[in-house]
Amino acid sequence: MGCRQFFLCLTLLLFLVAGDESSELSNERAALLEFKSGVVSSHPVDRLASWGSSSALPVCNWTGVECSNNAGNSRQIVQIDLSGMSLHGTISASLSNISSLLVLDLSHNFFRGRIPWQLGRIPHLKQLSLSWNLLEGGIPPELGFLRELVYLDLGSNKLFDEIPQPLFCNGSSALEYVDLSNNSLSGEIPLKGHGCELTRLRFLLLWSNKLVGTIPPSLSKSTDLEWLDVESNNLTGELPSEIVSKMPKLQFLYLSYNKFVTQDGNTNLSPFLSALVRAENLQELELAGNGLGGEIPPIIGDLSTNLVQIHLDQNLLYGPIPPQISNLVNLTLLNLSANLLNGTIPLELCRMAKLERLYLSNNSISGEIPAEFGNLPHLGLLDLSKNELSGSIPDSFANLSQLRRLLLYENRLSGTIPRSLGECVNLEILDLARNEISGGIPGEVAGLRSLKLYLNLSGNYLDGALPLELSKMDMVLAIDLSSNNISGTIPSQLGSCIALEFLNLSGNSMEGPLPASIGKLPYLKSLDVSSNQLNGSIPQTLQTSLTLKQLNFSFNMFSGNISNNGSFSSLTMESFMGNQALCGTIKGMHSCKKKKHPYNSITMPLIVSLFAVFSLCLFVYRSISKSKLRSQLGIFSRQDDMDYDEEKGKKNDHKYPRISYKQLIQATGGFNPSTLIGSGRFGQVYKGVLQDNTRIAVKVLDSKTAGEIKGGSFKRECQVLRRTRHRNLIRIITTCSRPGFNALVFPLMTNGSLERHLYPSHGLNPGLSLVQLIGICRDVAEGVAYLHHHSLVRVVHCDLKPSNILLDDDMTALVTDFGISKLVNGVDELKLVDDSVSFESTDGLLCGSLGYIAPEYGMGKRASTQGDVYSFGVLLLEIITGRRPTDVLFHEGSNLHEWVKSQYPHKLSPIVEQAILRYAAMALPSSLNSVWEDAILEMIDLGLMCTQYNPSTRPTMVDVAHEMGKLKDYVTSPPSLLIQATQSKLDAAASSIKAPVNL
Template sequence: HGPIPLELSKMDMVLAIDLSLNNLSANVPSQLGSCIALEYLNLSRNSLEGPLPSSIGRLPYLKEFDVSFNVLSGEIPQTFQASSTLQNLNFSYNHLSGNVTDTGAFSSLTISSFFGNSKLCGSVQGMKSCHRKRGRHFIITILLSLLITPIFCVVGYPLVLRSKFRSQFARFNNSKVIEDTEQGGGVRKEQKYPRISRTQLIEATGGFSSSSLIGAGRYGRVYKGVLKNNMSIAVKVIDTKGGGEISGSFKRECQILKRTRHRNLIRIITTCSRPDFKALVFPLMPNGSLENHLYPSHGLRHQLDLAQLVSICSDVAEGVAYLHHFSPVKVVHCDLKPSNVLLDYNMTALVTDFGISRLVKAVEENTNPVDESVTYNSTDGLLCGSIGYIAPEYGMGRRASTKGDVYSYGVLLLEIVTGKRPTDVLFQQGSSLHEWVKRQYTHKLEAMIDDTLQRCRVTCTTTVQQLDSNLWRDIVYELIELGLMCTQYNPSTRPTMLDVALEIGRLKQYLSSPSNIATEEDVSTKS
C-alpha cells in the first residue's frame, strides 16, 4: 500500500517491474522514465490516480504496459502512441478521457484495451466516434470565412508577394555569401549525414559478395566497398531475421554512435534502414583490426612493436574512459576484444561494435555490494560479451557495469603480453588468463617477458631503440601488473577506466619522450 517508491527509478538496468494486485495509491511517478532498460511494466489492479506521466511513453525499449483497473484520469500522453517499441497496452477501467486515434503504437489495438473509460472516443476499432457540436458556431465560422476571403484578396495578397520577394532575395544573398566564403575558405558549412540507398551499398560491395566480406559477428556481417565518389567504406549489414533482439541492437548502436564523439571511437558515416534491410556505414579502416595483427594469417610475422602496442592500449583505454565518465550518454561497451579494436592510417586505435552495449543513466564509481547482487529477469543481459572476456560477476547474474569493461580490458592487456587467446588458456588449462598469468609469477615470469620482447620488437622506432634491456623488461612487467589488477575477481577492487587510461597514458608518454628517458637514466647513474 501507499505510493510507488521513488527508489525504483534508480534501477536503470531493470528489465521488468510487476506491481499488480496491490493497494498502491497516489500518482504514477514520472521518475520511472529513468528506468531506461525497462521492457515490461505492470501496475494494474491498484488505486493509482492522476494523469499518466509522458516520460514512461518515452522509454526506448518498453514493449508491454498495463495500468488497467485503477482510477487514472486525464488524456493518454502522445508519447505512448509515438513509441516504436510498444506492442501490448492495457488502459481499461480507469477515468481516462480524450481522443484516441488508431495510429502509431495504437494501430493494432482494439476496444478491449480501453474498456471502462466512458470519456474516451476516437477511431480505434469498436470505440465511439468523437462528435463535434455543430450549429450556431458552425454557421458563424462559414460567415466569417466568406467575409475574410475578399479582405485577404485586397490587403493580404500584396503582403504575401512582398514577403515572398524578400525571402527569395535573402536566399540569393545567402547563397552568394556561401559561394564567396567557400572560395575564400572563410565559413565552413555544417555537414549532415549523407543519404546512401540500399542500391548504392549493393553496387559498392559487389552485391555483398563473399569476396567483400571482412568480418562476421553475432548480429550481422561486415563488407568492404567503394562508393562512386571513391570513398572506401565498411558496411555492417544487420541480420533482420533475428527479430526484436536484433532490432534492439541496431537501435541501441545507432543511439550510441549518434550521441558519442571521441577520437578513439569509430565514426559513423550514415545508416540505411528499411523494414527488410538495416545497415550501418563506417569509414574503412585500412589497417584492419588489432586481432589481425596479433594473430596474422598466411604465415606473416607479427608486425607491431611494443611501443605501437602500448599506444594502441592507451587509445582503447581513453575511448572506453570517455564512454564511462565523459560521454553525454553513459555507456558500458560489454564486448571489448581485439576484433572490436580497429586501426586507422596512423595506427590510431578506434573502439567499435556497440551492438550489445548498455546505456546507463549514471556511472557509479563505488558500486554498492547490495546493488551488485541485482539480477536480470532475462537471459538477454545475463552474459555480456564474448567467451574469455566476460567478467566473472556476469556469470552470477549481476548487471552490466563499468567494472565489467575494466575486466575485459585487462584480459586484452594480458592477451597482448602473452600472445595467447583467453579461450586457448580456458580450454587447454581450464582456467582464466588471469589465473594462468598469476601462476607464472613463481618461476616463469622472466621467460614470459623474454617471449613478449622477442615477439614485440620487430619494427622498433628510433625513439624506442634508446631503451636498454632493463627498461624494456620494466615496461612489459607494468603491462602484466596492470592487466592483473584489471582482472581481479572482485569488481570493487578493480581500478576505474579513468585510472587505467592515466596509467597507460603515462607509459605511452614515457616511450615517446627520449629526453625524459635520458634524464631518468642520468639521475639514476648519479645517485
C-alpha cells in the first residue's frame, strides 16, 4: 500500500510540473498559433507543420522557435526565425504578446499587408528583420518604442510615406544597423532635433527610395559609421564634407544618383575629397550621376590605399585626369565615363597593376591609346568609347589574357585591326565601330570563339572578303559589319553561328546569292543585307523562319516571287525597294505573271512513292537498331545483386546487405512523421538508425506516383545506382521490396540537402560561404559529368535541383534521386536508349522540377545531357541571386535565365552586391570584395552559358566541371585563404550585431 501511495504522489507531482511548464508558455503558444492561422506556405513541404494545437512537440521545438536556456521552469521564447521559408500571408499582431522575444526574423518571404504597430510593444526586442517581403504602408512610429533595438532591416518591400522621426529620435543610441532601402519612402531623413544621436550606428542603408532634403548634420555624431548608402534618392545640397570628416571608420560611401553639388557653386571637389582622406579604411566611393562640377583634384591620390572602386561617372567634371590617381595601388575599378574630361590618358594609369575595369568613355579625351595598357595583367574591361582618340590599336593588347570587353567605338582610330587581338582568348565583346580603321578582317580575330555577346566593326573602311573563320563564332549573339567596303560573297558557313540573333551586313559591296543557311539560324531575329549587290532569289528558309522579326533586303539585285506569308507577313515594300526584279504579294510590289506547270500530275505521285520508300527504310533501320540495342543492354537482365567494379573493369558477386521491412519500421519509428526529412513526386525520405547504430536515410517510393512511369521508378533507380560509383554520387546501402512497398536505403547525410542551407530553417547554420558553395557546385558538376561521360551505364539525371544535392560531414556534395533518370547509349552519349526497353522509358513525363526544366522538354524533346546542363545553370543562378526559379516564374512571368540576362551586364552590380552581403553578412575588406566579385561574375557567366535556349550551344558537364574546378582553385589559393581567415572575424562581428544576446 505504501508503494502505491508513493507512485501516486510521484505521478501527481509530475502532472503538476508538466502543468506548470505548459501554462508557462500557453500565451506564447496561442500567439504563435494565431500568427500561423494567417500564413500559408508555398513550399512543397509545410515549413510550419510542427506548429499546431494538437502537436506533441513543445513550443520550444517548433520550427524556427528558440527558447532561453534558463534552468527550471522559466524557459521563454527569445527568437523566431522563419526567414526564407516561402511563407505567404500577413504578419499577425499576436506576436507582440511574446514579451520575452529578442529576435524576430521573417525576411525573404511573401508577407503582405502592413507592419503591425503592436510590434513596438515587445520591450526587449533587439533584432527585427522583415526585408524582402511585399509589405506595404508606412513604417509604424511605434517601432520607435523599441529602445533596445540593435538591428532593424525593413529593406526591399513596398513601404511608403515618410520615415517616422521616433524611429531614430527616441533617446536611445542602441541602433547599429538600419536598412530601409529599396522601398518608396519619402520626406527627409529624420535626424533632426533632440535625442537624434545614433552614436553606435555602423550601417545606414537608405538607397532606392524617394527621400529629399540634405544629409542631416547630426549624422556626424555617428562616428563609428562604416557603411553609408543613400544612392538613388532625390537628396540635394553640397557633398557632406563636414559630416564624413568625422567618420574615420567609413569603408563604403554611396552617394550616387542624387542631386548633390560640389563646393563653391559646384566648381570645387577638393574640400570633399580632403575630408575623406581621414577615412583610412575606405574601400568604395560612389558619387556617380549627380551632376558634380569642377576638376578632379590631385588630392584624390591621397585617399585611402584600401580603395578598390571609384565611381565618378555621369557628372560634369572637366579638365585632365590627374596622374596622382595612380597612387591608389589597390584600385580594381575606375569609372570616369560620361563627363567633360579632356587631355590625354595618363601613362601612370597603366601602372595600376590591380586594375580590372577601366571606364573612360563619353568624354573628350584625345591622343593615342597607350601601349602600356598591355602591362595590366588583370584588365578585363576597357571602355574608351566616344572620345577623340587617334592612332592605331596597340598590338600590346595581345598580352591582356583576362580581357573580356574591349570597347573603342566612336573615336578617330586608324590603321588596321591587329591580328594579335586574336590572342585575347577570353574576349566576349569587341566593338570598334565608327572609327577610321581600314584593311581586311583578320582571320585570327574572326575566329575568336570566345565572343559570345557581339562583334561590331561597323562604320569603318574595312575591305576584302568575309573570312570563313567567322563560322567559328558559335556563341556570338550579334554581328554588325555594316557600312564598310567588304566585298565577295556571303559564305554559307555563317549558318554555323547557331546562337546568332542579329546580323547586319548592310552598306557594303557584297555580291552573289544570299545563302539559305542564314534562314536556318534557329534564333535569328534581325537580318539586314540592304545596300549591297546581292542577286538571285531570296531563300525560302527566311520566310519560314519562326524567329525573324526584322528584315531588310532593299537596294540589291534580288529577283523572284515574294509572298506575304510567314516572317514576311508583317513586312512592307520598304524592306524590298530597289530590287527591280522582285514581284509578289507584298503591298506596293508589282504582281508576278502566272506560269503553268504541266508536270504537277507527275510530281505528286512521285513524291508519295518516295515517301513510302523512305518510311519502309526507316522501319527496317529501327528494327535492326532495336535488336542491337537489346544485346548491348543485356547487363540489365542479369541478377540485381551482381555489382560492377568500374575501376577494375570486372563484375563482383558482392551482395548488398539484406534489411527487412520490419527492420526499417523499427529504424524509423514506424515511419513516424517526426523522422520525415524530405518528400518529392516519387516518395518520401525518412531518417532512421539500425540496430548496429548505422544512421540511414530511407527513400520510400509512392507506388501510385511511381506507377505513372512505364516500368517503375524503383527498378530504374536500383539499376542506375548499382552501376554508378563516384565520390559525388550517393551510395546505396541496400533495397527493400515487398508488395505495395519499395524502398532504397542510403547513408544518412547529417548536413542535409543544399536546399536546406540555401533556405535555412530551425536548427541549421544560417548559410554557407561562397567558398563552400563553389566547392559544392564543383562536386555536383563532377558527379553529373561522370554520369554523362564516364559511367559504364551513362545516365541523364533529369531532376537536378538543390533538394537533390546532399552534403556529408565534410560538406562534400553527393547527387541523389535518380527517380526519373534516363539511361543513354554508351556509344553516343546524346542518343537515348530506345523506348522499347521498359525500365528506362519515361514517356509522357515532363522530366524535372518546375523552374529547372530545360525549355526543349516543354516542346516534347527527349531527355538529354544538355537538359542536365540547363538545370545546373539554373542552380548556379539561384545560388547567386538568392531567388528560387519558381519565385521568378510566378511573380514576374519569366524564368531565372531571362531575368538575369535582362540585368546583364550593366545592372549586375546590385545582384553581385547582394550576393556578397548574403554570404558575408557585413562589409568586406577590399581583397575579399575583389575575389568574391570575380567569382560571382564567373558563376553568372557560366550559369547563363548553361541555360542558353539552344541545347547545342551549352557546354558539356565535363567543361562545366573543369571551369568550376578552376574557380575553386582561384578562391582557395593562398591569398584567398588569408581572406577567408579575415572573413571569419567579420562573421563573428556580424553575429554580435544580429544576435547580441546569448540565446
